[in-house]
Amino acid sequence: MPRVLSCIQPTGSVHLGNYLGALVNWVSGQHDGDVFHGIVDLHALTVIDTPGLIGTQTLELAALLFACGLDPDVATVFVQSHIHEHTELAWIMECTVSFGELSRMTQFKDKSARREAEFVSAGLFTYPALQAADILLYDADEVPVGDDQRQHIEITRDIAVRFNHRFGDTFILPKAVHPKAGARVMDLQDPTSKMSKSATSDSGLVYLLDDNASISRKFKRAVTDSDSEVKYDIANKPGISNLLDILSASTGKPVGELVSQYSQYGALKSDTGDAVIAVVEPIRTRFQELMQDKGELARLLSIGNERARNVAAVTLQRAHNAIGLLPRI
Secondary structure, eight states, X not given: OOEEEEXXXXXXXXXXXXXXXXXXXXXXXXXXXXEEEEEOTTGGGGTOOSTTXXXXXXXXXXXXXXXXXXXXXXXEEXXXXXXXXXXXXXXXXXXXXXXXXHHTOHHHHHHHHHTTTSOOOHHHHHHHHHHHHHHHTTTOSEEEOOGGGHHHHHHHHHHHHHHXXXXXXXXXXXXXXXXXXXXXXXXXXOTTSBOOTTOSOSTTOOBTTOOHHHHHHHHHTOOXXXXXXXXXXXXXXXXXXXXXHHHHXXXXXXXXXXXXXXXXXXXXXXXXXXXXXXXXXXXXXXXXXXXXXXXXXXXXXXXHHHHHHHHHHHHHHHHHHHHTOXXXX
């Protein structure tokens, strides 16, 4: 059974695209491998500087992951900052990666360029070293990533190879794998763009914690086109195609079957909103239960934190031994 690592930052609210595109697969795949899911709050420090916010968002994200169906007795759900081995190994990774390698990372160049007139955290530059520590600590065999993250897995492998060459075989080389295809969810107001936390307006985003009335309203206002034919055609009818994709993912019915059931946009919008409500309502209810019982939520998190800490401690000690650091007395 392969060990699989997937992480998520506690930044912004989880929306329908996150759920249907990724979290559904996290839940369905938790029995197919030895899965580790980290809430990487330390990475979020590159974009969050408001006191108290990151802790609140970390707790809410943990509650949402459990509410979506991750079982703490099966999937290892942990908080990055609760496992001190992450930052300790990150320094060793920084000493193993070169300035030139970090300089060539596309994500740093893109993000720093966008913030040219603002404060640019050095954490954006050294981010790949901490990410390498996240991955290598857990002896991950597979890391599901999109194309925009493949460079991070490549540099992690380069760091591991260099460390192993210098100090002997210590780290398992992780493999980037394409995650199981999730639903294609686009912005309801701009169906040519993916539903994203970085959208300039919330009007096209459906959040998992939106109330039923808000969800219905957003779907009724979804952008379609001036035509009246219900047809799946991403290029020419992106709005209708998006609604069909969402309805299909929410009901389990094939798009081809759904197309034949509709002759009007209004009914399609209404039914899609109702189907999404049926999916997110139990998630929202369980989330609220967990947020009202912080003791239970802490207990669930402690299960994953302990399991993650036990694995991480062994790996970090292996790295210390390989380097030849003076053992603690």
